[in-house]
Amino acid sequence: MSGGEDPAAPQEPGPVVNVTGTVRFSLAGPSPWLRAYLVRNFPLRKLLSDREPSYVSSFLYTMGVLALAGLIVAVLSGALIALGGVSFWHTNRFGALMNSIHFWGVQLFFLFTAVHFIFNFFIMAWRGGRGWTWITGVLAFILGILTSFTGFLMMTNWDSQWIAQQAKDAFNALGIGAIWNVMDAGQQFTMHVVVTTSLLLLVVTVHLGLVRRRGVCPPPGAEALETPDDPRYVQKSVR
Amino acid sequence: MAKGSKRHPLATWRGPERRYDLVAEGTIAVIVVAVLCIAAAILWGSPDAGLTYPKAPRSPAGQAFSAKYWDANNPSDLALTAVNELLGTTTTATYGPPFTQTGHSQEFLGIAPAKIAKSIFGLTLPVNTANDFVLAPVSQIVAPYNPSVAAAIGLYKAAGGDLTPGVPGSQIASAQQQTWLGNYAKALALSSAKVTATSITVRAGNYGPAPVIIEAELLTADNGSLDGYFQGSQQQLRTNTYEATMFFSDGTLWHNIPQAQGVSGSQWGVMNEVWNYPGQVWLWLYAGLYQPPILNPSTNANLDLDVGLLMVLVGFLLPMFAPWIPGITRIPRWIPLYRIIYRRYYTPSAHGRTPPAAASGPPAPPPTP
Numbered sequence: 066m067s068g069g070e071d072p073a074a075p076q077e078p079g080p081v082v083n084v085t086g087t088v089r090f091s092l093a094g095p096s097p098w099l100r101a102y103l104v105r106n107f108p109l110r111k112l113l114s115d116r117e118p119s120y121v122s123s124f125l126y127t128m129g130v131l132a133l134a135g136l137i138v139a140v141l142s143g144a145l146i147a148l149g150g151v152s153f154w155h156t157n158r159f160g161a162l163m164n165s166i167h168f169w170g171v172q173l174f175f176l177f178t179a180v181h182f183i184f185n186f187f188i189m190a191w192r193g194g195r196g197w198t199w200i201t202g203v204l205a206f207i208l209g210i211l212t213s214f215t216g217f218l219m220m221t222n223w224d225s226q227w228i229a230q231q232a233k234d235a236f237n238a239l240g241i242g243a244i245w246n247v248m249d250a251g252q253q254f255t256m257h258v259v260v261t262t263s264l265l266l267l268v269v270t271v272h273l274g275l276v277r278r279r280g281v282c283p284p285p286g287a288e289a290l291e292t293p294d295d296p297r298y299v300q301k302s303v304r
Numbered sequence: 305m306a307k308g309s310k311r312h313p314l315a316t317w318r319g320p321e322r323r324y325d326l327v328a329e330g331t332i333a334v335i336v337v338a339v340l341c342i343a344a345a346i347l348w349g350s351p352d353a354g355l356t357y358p359k360a361p362r363s364p365a366g367q368a369f370s371a372k373y374w375d376a377n378n379p380s381d382l383a384l385t386a387v388n389e390l391l392g393t394t395t396t397a398t399y400g401p402p403f404t405q406t407g408h409s410q411e412f413l414g415i416a417p418a419k420i421a422k423s424i425f426g427l428t429l430p431v432n433t434a435n436d437f438v439l440a441p442v443s444q445i446v447a448p449y450n451p452s453v454a455a456a457i458g459l460y461k462a463a464g465g466d467l468t469p470g471v472p473g474s475q476i477a478s479a480q481q482q483t484w485l486g487n488y489a490k491a492l493a494l495s496s497a498k499v500t501a502t503s504i505t506v507r508a509g510n511y512g513p514a515p516v517i518i519e520a521e522l523l524t525a526d527n528g529s530l531d532g533y534f535q536g537s538q539q540q541l542r543t544n545t546y547e548a549t550m551f552f553s554d555g556t557l558w559h560n561i562p563q564a565q566g567v568s569g570s571q572w573g574v575m576n577e578v579w580n581y582p583g584q585v586w587l588w589l590y591a592g593l594y595q596p597p598i599l600n601p602s603t604n605a606n607l608d609l610d611v612g613l614l615m616v617l618v619g620f621l622l623p624m625f626a627p628w629i630p631g632i633t634r635i636p637r638w639i640p641l642y643r644i645i646y647r648r649y650y651t652p653s654a655h656g657r658t659p660p661a662a663a664s665g666p667p668a669p670p671p672t673p
Contacts (some may be wrong), residue, residue, distance in 0.1 A: 118317045120649040134336070142341075168351075221366075250545070253659040285648070292316060294315060
């Protein structure tokens with residue numbers, strides 16, 4: 066980011082972090098640059114805001130946080146299932162309850178995510194420099210699908226056998242099946258609990274950071290009411 | 305980039321605002337969703353139906369398909385499938401990579417990703433259906449304690465064939481073995497054949513050692529040792545049961561169950577769950593792409609690859625880059641649902657000004673972080 070900054074930008078260091086926001090990147094000491102980048106792009110007044118535009122009045126705006134809540138419920142219940150092992154929930158009542166909570170958490174996550182996705186499409190939420198917010202949101206949706214898919218593959222029952230046997234053909238046709246064996250419950254346990262969930266949480270974190278950084282997209286026609294914090298920068302034309 | 309054209313990462317809404325609390329909103333959302341999930345879990349549980357389906361024997365929750373289940377419910381199907389595995393004519397035996405060296409690898413524009421993957425990684429899941437599904441388990445489990453079975457195995461192997469892992473199905477059985485097995489398969493298909501969980505009675509014929517071997521296979525399935533064989537290995541315990549899954553799926557019973565449960569491919573497959581439970585509804589596009597007549601789902605030998613590539617294109621890339629695709633970005637303008645969503649904002653009396661209004665006056669100084 067710093068490469069494109071105006072060299073005439075204010076150079077007074079911030080009172081807390083002692084950076085100006087225009088620190089150049091250095092391989093020998095990248096910390097000041099990273100600190101400046103984070104302070105400039107993710108200030109706490111944006112990350113933990115206590116004010117929002119008055120147009121944020123539709124219940125549809127709660128779909129994002131509800132999807133996040135579904136993800137949190139799924140992760141917590143899933144962690145408890147994983148602690149018990151890959152198949153204990155078939156015979157243990159606590160495990161079965163956690164599995165049911167996990168199941169419904171995933172269902173709600175996708176329900177809220179789908180509405181969130183459709184809502185943001187129809188309000189054109191990518192406007193005003195929010196392209197990466199859109200991309201990371203779709204990526205989170207795709208990773209969510211992969212995560213739930215691998216979860217269905219590691220259930221160690223008939224369902225997972227059947228889904229794996231059916232899914233292997235597409236994986237093999239695409240060449241992925243050579244290294245991603247969907248019929249291996251152990252590999253799917255790793256994919257589900259470690260790989261896809263970690264990637265999903267990472268992308269969701271970036272998505273949330275971008276949402277907080279840019280703020281909620283203004284209604285079409287009201288873009289001019291959103292002005293750059295630094296007056297030396299101007300709005301791009303609105304798509 | 306010229307000065308003035310770069311967008312500053314931070315911008316602030318200068319219009320009307322209201323107070324709220326991000327942490328409080330998030331906490332309430334988690335509590336509400338958690339309560340909903342716990343209530344749904346208590347009321348409805350989650351799908352774990354096992355092998356339950358109409359007119360089937362009672363199946364305990366979470367039951368998986370096994371050789372023992374197969375043998376108990378359709379032993380003739382198991383016997384005939386085992387014969388075909390020895391012959392090398394099943395779907396698995398002729399599949400291609402990553403299971404066998406040759407077979408149909410699906411192609412698009414002459415490119416077969418499965419072959420490319422094989423050239424890079426090798427044959428990663430090699431299967432020899434005759435050896436892996438029949439001869440090896442019978443040799444290991446029954447032959448050491450049953451001289452007649454040991455002799456039958458010896459006679460069968462002496463007749464030729466190729467038991468190398470991953471060998472093409474056409475090379476698995478020799479001409480002599482094909483004669484024995486072909487005769488035996490025909491005899492098994494006759495109505496006079498009587499197959500129980502542990503015995504086979506067919507009319508007399510030139511079957512070589514096949515009846516002894518297949519009957520031993522049924523015996524190992526009946527007492528559960530065949531499942532133990534598939535779930536273990538010579539050295540370790542393992543979770544990779546792909547050989548068992550491939551063997552089971554070569555039979556008929558395997559495909560009858562999902563049909564009865566309403567989750568087969570022609571019933572939109574993996575996006576469904578048993579009974580009234582919601583399944584992987586989010587896979588509607590993937591499951592739906594197997595249905596359009598334009599893809600010839602019943603005859604298209606490259607259907608899985610076509611669907612996989614369409615998913616990458618339509619399911620992943622299209623939504624991800626929708627904001628940069630002309631036409632797609634106009635859809636919300638053509639169907640202006642945002643006017644309903646923001647109807648209060650667009651109503652002048654709602655906040656005492658006429659929207660959309662441009663910012664007036666000089667912009668505020670940049671706030672501190």
